[in-house]
Amino acid sequence: MTVTYTARVANARFGGFSQLLLLWRGSIYKLLYREVLAFLLLYVGLSVTYRFVLSEAQKRYFEKLAIYCDNYANLIPVSFVLGFYVTLVVNRWWNQYTCMPLPDPLMCAISGTVHGHDERGRLYRRTLMRYASLSAVLILRSVSTAVFKRFPTIDHVVEAGFMTREERKKYENLNSSYNKYWIPCVWFSNLAAQARKEGRIRDNSALKLLMEELNGFRGKCGMLFHYDWISVPLVYTQVVTIAVYSFFLACLIGRQFLDPTRGYRGHDLDLCVPVFTLLQFFFYVGWLKVRGRAWGREAVSVEKRRETRGNWLPLLGPHSCTGASSHPSAPMRCMMTSRCSRRIGTGMLPMPVPPTRLPHSFCSTSPPSRVPLSISRESLMGMGPPKGVGKLEPCLGLDWPPVQARWQSLSFPPKHQTLC
Numbered sequence: 001m002t003v004t005y006t007a008r009v010a011n012a013r014f015g016g017f018s019q020l021l022l023l024w025r026g027s028i029y030k031l032l033y034r035e036v037l038a039f040l041l042l043y044v045g046l047s048v049t050y051r052f053v054l055s056e057a058q059k060r061y062f063e064k065l066a067i068y069c070d071n072y073a074n075l076i077p078v079s080f081v082l083g084f085y086v087t088l089v090v091n092r093w094w095n096q097y098t099c100m101p102l103p104d105p106l107m108c109a110i111s112g113t114v115h116g117h118d119e120r121g122r123l124y125r126r127t128l129m130r131y132a133s134l135s136a137v138l139i140l141r142s143v144s145t146a147v148f149k150r151f152p153t154i155d156h157v158v159e160a161g162f163m164t165r166e167e168r169k170k171y172e173n174l175n176s177s178y179n180k181y182w183i184p185c186v187w188f189s190n191l192a193a194q195a196r197k198e199g200r201i202r203d204n205s206a207l208k209l210l211m212e213e214l215n216g217f218r219g220k221c222g223m224l225f226h227y228d229w230i231s232v233p234l235v236y237t238q239v240v241t242i243a244v245y246s247f248f249l250a251c252l253i254g255r256q257f258l259d260p261t262r263g264y265r266g267h268d269l270d271l272c273v274p275v276f277t278l279l280q281f282f283f284y285v286g287w288l289k290v291r292g293r294a295w296g297r298e299a300v301s302v303e304k305r306r307e308t309r310g311n312w313l314p315l316l317g318p319h320s321c322t323g324a325s326s327h328p329s330a331p332m333r334c335m336m337t338s339r340c341s342r343r344i345g346t347g348m349l350p351m352p353v354p355p356t357r358l359p360h361s362f363c364s365t366s367p368p369s370r371v372p373l374s375i376s377r378e379s380l381m382g383m384g385p386p387k388g389v390g391k392l393e394p395c396l397g398l399d400w401p402p403v404q405a406r407w408q409s410l411s412f413p414p415k416h417q418t419l420c
Helices: 028-053 056-075 078-098 104-113 119-143 145-150 154-160 165-173 183-198 204-229 234-254 275-293 297-320 390-396
Strands: 321-323 332-334
Touching: 028 234, 028 275, 056 234, 078 204, 078 234, 078 275, 104 119, 104 204, 119 145, 119 154, 119 183, 119 204, 154 165, 165 183, 183 204, 234 275
Parallel strands: none
Antiparallel strands: 321 332
């Protein structure tokens, strides 16, 4: 588990580092206490058997076996194999983190290249960003348990507002045995080309910049897919696991304290607890457990939940929320009913885990004929889609029926305010 402890050691003072050694959450003690107890119980059991159960002839044979195991256990290259493997796994884990498809660069590119202060311009920017967010959600569902619990089915993705029903039909009509996260990127490209034809994107250089950002975003999604698809070779894992556990199985016998009166070399003391063997067990098995922990559910759940809640959900704000004030620092307010007046000052829900149904979206509170988040002002007010939409209607979500009269009282941001 990733635990942030920088604030605890921000100031260098005497005994300050000891606070880190006593932490339990995410610590080596929490990770290894079961294995250490099992190893210690086996060691004590063999020691008691050697001292009080075996006969003299059996003790002599056990002593020869212990010396043999102690001499040849060091032939197992535990340090080399484990160091190589952990380096490979940690680099792979960090590369996966750097491949997280963060929407901020693409969002800035859309804001700077897709122009228009009217509703149609806003609709272009919202839909482009929604397609990028949809691609990220689709790939994260396949690599993160936390995101999959948040969006277990495509119905939940539609419910959250990342995809309309018409888009879901097109998505499901394409049969593929692999993840189809790239389909929203194709929709993004087609919509960007349409915006270039209409003059929303003013020149080819701006379109090129937008497509480069999209390619970078899609490349990160693709790398996450490949990391999830192609694992570390099984032979590597088997070699390291067998090396570590066989080494400590040999240590259970070879590190026993033998009778000092027999005069064996290196057995002058008779202690009960093998202190340095336990430290060695902490180091080696701890690294081996770190290898597995880097890909565990607990290691990524908090981070993926934070990424999902803090980066993609706020993108729904321009679709489903409106500014209560024209001042840019004013908090956004849900434009649902009075029951749903939850403030989203920083774009993040004030709850630890995103709910299955988003209370701040049209899709969560509207009647069965739900309205997509990318609906236009004219359609919302019952005036029909704007002129000249044509074949772009399914793409922008303008083919939906007008909403009931209870939606007509909703307020909208002024036309000069650009929402991205």
